[in-house]
Amino acid sequence: MKRIASLIALPLLLSLAACGGGADTTAEGAASGEPIAAIPAPAGQNWAETVTKTPDGYFVLGNPEAPIKLVEYASLTCGHCADFAETAFATIRDKYVASGRVSFELRNFVREPLDLTASMLTRCGPQESYFALTEQVLANQADIFTNAQAMGQQRFDQVLALPDNQRYVALAEGTGLTDFFAQRGISRDQSNQCLTDIDAARALADATGKATREDNIQGTPTFFLNGRQVEFTGWPALETEIQAMGAR
Template sequence: MRKSLSLLPVSLALSLSACGGAADTPTTGSSETIAAVEAPAGQKWSETVSKTEEGGIVMGNPDAPIKLVEYMSITCSHCKDFGDQAFAPLRDNYVDSGRVSFEIRNFVRDPLDLSAAILSRCGGEGPFFPLTEQALGYQTTMFEKAQGMDEATYTGILQSDPKVRFVRLAEQLGLIAFFQQRGISEDQAKACLADTTAAEKLMGDTQKGAEEFNIEGTPTFLLNGQKVEGTNWIMVEAKLKEAGAR
């Protein structure tokens, strides 16, 4: 992963080799069931959302004994598959029990992914999870629009001034209009996309995660700080249950 915006790749082809497969099978364990923890009156734990020191955004009980982290890319098809299968039951059955917190750390793979990640964070922590889920659902359309760009247009965008680079790319991909329909105004979206410091931080956090946890593909999961062997919901849910979230 690149540490500088000036070093972003200019090829229009996505680096799909960095998107993991989903052929894993679950294993079983015998940990005792952890007791559920009640959320504050009138609230759900899934409504408790905050940033983390590692650059991620976490939902759930801050003191949850089971902490699940996903390194994910919005341009990864297997991340989309996991989101389709897992986000609702993970939220409703595990996070809201108070036993599990769920953190997403964006692992940016390419300029398309970076543009979408910036916009998913543009409204702050509160709408991050639903915006991320919906952005994953926009993946196919985003790819179609990217493939509709000629190489000269794409290269010209990436070689433009950093403060307009991702604005121009997001316009070509239809991302500004997509997020505008979901509560992020056009001016707000453009301001977020022009924030080179935020973009550099996302790329730096990706680099740090790759080095610290030897992450080579997405999705990659950590359970209480340890990598999980598996990329699908069946495997991850089995590990949650092994840890006592059942």
């Protein structure tokens, strides 16, 4: 059986390298239209707290039938992704998703073992916790990197050489991710169970390969609006495109 590490393992220093690139499609011809009226959530629900899972295993925040669908391919060890989350996530959730006009789908694009480990843990609780856990990992990315660097290259390589059913548990322990998630409601036993689910790890790795082949994802973050890949130059420009599509 092919080891998961052989698909995405990189040296520690490379795993913490900068991310970016990807979109070649320009914003020319961006869709524009009349303002879209807010779409109320069903009684007792709030679109900003509604999370559904797609057939491909990704998660969508908000109205699954929203007329404007924002998709982000993101890596949890990508600094640009962390910057975007800090700058834009609250506005996307509270202004656009809450209105029912926009849904936000986040697709994990795993670049290396630490990213895969964190991605598996964000999926370890109920699906409603996925976006909050993802946001918190990105917000604490610098501390996670510091812990990873403190492991040293030799220990990091030793962890990667472990069998599949031990590698991600050891990586989570070594980088403090086990404790990080325990503080957020994911017990050590839950974490260990999730991190030994090799089918789940393989599914995330395979999804990244599929995204590379089929959606031409070459870096993170990469964004799509209603199926159209858009050039990302920052949140203000992306927000302008969302508003031009009627979310205003």
